[in-house]
Amino acid sequence: MKVKFELIPHVLKFTFKAGTSRGALTEKPTWFIKAIGENGTIGWGEASPLKGLSEDFSDTYQSELAKLLDEVGELDIPKTATEVLAFVQAQVPSDKPSMRFGLETALLDLIYGGDFTIFPGDFRNGKYRMPINGLIWMADEATMQKQIEEKLKAGFNTIKMKVGAINFDQEMALLEGIRKRYSASDITLRVDANGAFSEADVRDKLTALASLELHSIEQPIKPRQLDLMAELCDEEILPIALDEELIGVHSIQGKAALLEQTKPQYIILKPSLVGGILACKEWIEVAESYGIEWWMTSMLESNIGLNAIAQFTATYKPELPQGLGTGQLYYNNIESPLEIRRGELLYNASASWKM
Numbered sequence: 001m002k003v004k005f006e007l008i009p010h011v012l013k014f015t016f017k018a019g020t021s022r023g024a025l026t027e028k029p030t031w032f033i034k035a036i037g038e039n040g041t042i043g044w045g046e047a048s049p050l051k052g053l054s055e056d057f058s059d060t061y062q063s064e065l066a067k068l069l070d071e072v073g074e075l076d077i078p079k080t081a082t083e084v085l086a087f088v089q090a091q092v093p094s095d096k097p098s099m100r101f102g103l104e105t106a107l108l109d110l111i112y113g114g115d116f117t118i119f120p121g122d123f124r125n126g127k128y129r130m131p132i133n134g135l136i137w138m139a140d141e142a143t144m145q146k147q148i149e150e151k152l153k154a155g156f157n158t159i160k161m162k163v164g165a166i167n168f169d170q171e172m173a174l175l176e177g178i179r180k181r182y183s184a185s186d187i188t189l190r191v192d193a194n195g196a197f198s199e200a201d202v203r204d205k206l207t208a209l210a211s212l213e214l215h216s217i218e219q220p221i222k223p224r225q226l227d228l229m230a231e232l233c234d235e236e237i238l239p240i241a242l243d244e245e246l247i248g249v250h251s252i253q254g255k256a257a258l259l260e261q262t263k264p265q266y267i268i269l270k271p272s273l274v275g276g277i278l279a280c281k282e283w284i285e286v287a288e289s290y291g292i293e294w295w296m297t298s299m300l301e302s303n304i305g306l307n308a309i310a311q312f313t314a315t316y317k318p319e320l321p322q323g324l325g326t327g328q329l330y331y332n333n334i335e336s337p338l339e340i341r342r343g344e345l346l347y348n349a350s351a352s353w354k355m
Contacts, residue, residue, distance in 0.1 A: 001077045003110065005069035006034040009062060012302055012330045019138030019165060020194065028300050028330075031065060035106040043110025044355070046305035047102030048272050053299075055248055056096040065099055068092065072103065079111055081119075085278040094250035094275060101276035105308040108277075116307055116336075116353055123314030126337075126349030130314055131321040133158040133190060134343065138165040144174055152178075155342035158188040158215070158321040164196025168205060175212050184213035188321070195222035195244060202228075206237040216266055219243040230262045241266035243297075246274050246283065255286045267292060268323070270299045277312055284316070297323030303336035310338065310345055 011029050018025040033045040047065055049057035058064070071091075078087050084107045092100040108118045122128035134151030136144055136159060144161070151159055159178065163171045178187060189212065197205050197220045209217060216239040221228060223245045233240050242264045249258055259267070267287050269280045280296070287294050296313040298306050310324050324345050337351035 001079055002038055003073060003077045003107070004036040005073050005106075006036070007062070007066050007069060008032040008034060010302070010332075012300070013332050014329055015331050016137070017139070018329065020162065024138075025300075030302055030305075031062065031102065032302075032304060033065075033069065033102045033106040035110045037110050037114070041110060041114040043106045043108070043114050044116065044304050045102040045104065045106025045109065045308070046301050047098045048299065048301045048305050049098040050273075050299055053244070053247070054098055054273060056098055064096075065102075068096075068099060069103075077107060081108055081111065084108055084111060085276075088276065089278050094279075095248070097275040097279070098272040100279070101271045101305070101308075104276045104278070105305070108308075117311070118308045119311040119315050121311070121315060123347055124311055124349075126347050128314055128317070129341070129344040129346040130310065130318065130324065131158070132156075132325045132340065132343060132345045133160040133188075133321045133323055135323070135325055136161040138162045141166065141170050141174065145177070148174065148178060152182075152187070154340075157186070157343055158190065160190040160192060160323065162194065163191045163209075163217075164193045168208075172208060172212075175209070175214075179212045188215045189213075190215045190218070192218035192243070193220045195219050197221055199225070199228055202232065203235075203237060206232070210238045214238055216241050218268055219245060223247065226258075226261055229264075233262050233264045236265065239265035241268050241295075243268040243270075250275060250279070252282055252286065255283055256289075259286060259290050259292060263290065264292060267294045269294055269296050271296075271309055271312070272299045272301060272305065277308075280312070293320060295320045295322050300329070302330065303334045303338055307336060307338060307347075310347070 009031050011027050013027050030048040035043040051057050078084055088100055088104045117124050134156030136147045202220055218241045249255055269283055271280050284294055298309050313322055325340055335354040337348040339346050339348050
């Protein structure tokens with residue numbers, strides 16, 4: 001099958017200043033991949049690297065992706081999902097994870113008829129709802145408190161809060177405020193440090209956080225401190241989820257070696273960051289062989305990317321809440337059937353896409 005590609009750049013505009021440990025974000029560049037089949041059917045994908053985090057982000061990203069699509073457009077594209085995933089893995093270098101994910105998604109949408117079906121099933125048909133966490137962005141104490149109230153009011157029973165940006169005592173006070181009102185059996189609390197803690201203070205901070213009966217902490221220290229990370233996972237002062245640690249680990253052997261050495265309680269999978277759908281499948285297989293649990297997280301994609309991640313994740317029918325509630329961040333997002341109701345993500349099959 002021959003496919004023509006068009007690349008459409010788009011700048012997503014946040015409805016607020018999104019605070020992260022890497023600074024506040026007000027906009028996010030992304031690239032939509034339009035795959036046009038021989039019969040005129042259109043599949044959509046999204047390549048969405050994050051500056052300062054993605055290994056494939058660069059000033060020449062758009063021209064590199066355009067060149068890649070030109071090259072792929074000369075080839076014969078397979079017609080089954082399994083073959084498409086293998087084809088993309090073969091054609092796109094492993095150090096271009098967001099490009100891989102965008103191309104995988106566009107071609108899967110295309111072969112399933114161009115109606116934004118990436119993985120046919122109960123989620124896409126509106127018959128399955130997926131539990132997700134409510135995300136609290138870094139900000140001043142008052143703004144973070146307001147976000148917490150909004151998430152609780154919206155019916156989320158799992159709250160994830162970024163830590164490591166404002167004063168740690170203030171962050172503790174915010175978490176203590178939730179715990180005073182809601183027990184661990186009522187509200188699950190997760191925190192994400194984005195590598196903010198140092199070797200000198202990490203154990204003290206983990207001990208303080210553990211007193212609040214938290215579910216887990218994502219990436220407490222910077223990546224590639226594997227001996228220290230292994231010690232922290234083994235001590236399990238607080239259950240640890242590896243996140244940024246997975247960046248750049250592409251081979252099955254590398255994945256197994258990382259998890260064998262560190263033995264984390266959880267891993268976090270971001271398809272745009274770790275190499276797309278097939279790479280995530282590999283991580284899940286390796287993690288489950290070690291008894292390590294996982295959850296999926298979107299990485300500030302628009303609803304195009306979020307839809308693909310959600311449909312993929314839903315094939316596993318996860319019990320753990322997923323990190324997929326990012327569709328409401330932008331005022332110029334793509335209008336879609338994705339909805340959040342009472343802390344669950346669903347696909348409203350009676351709604352439509354507006355590209």
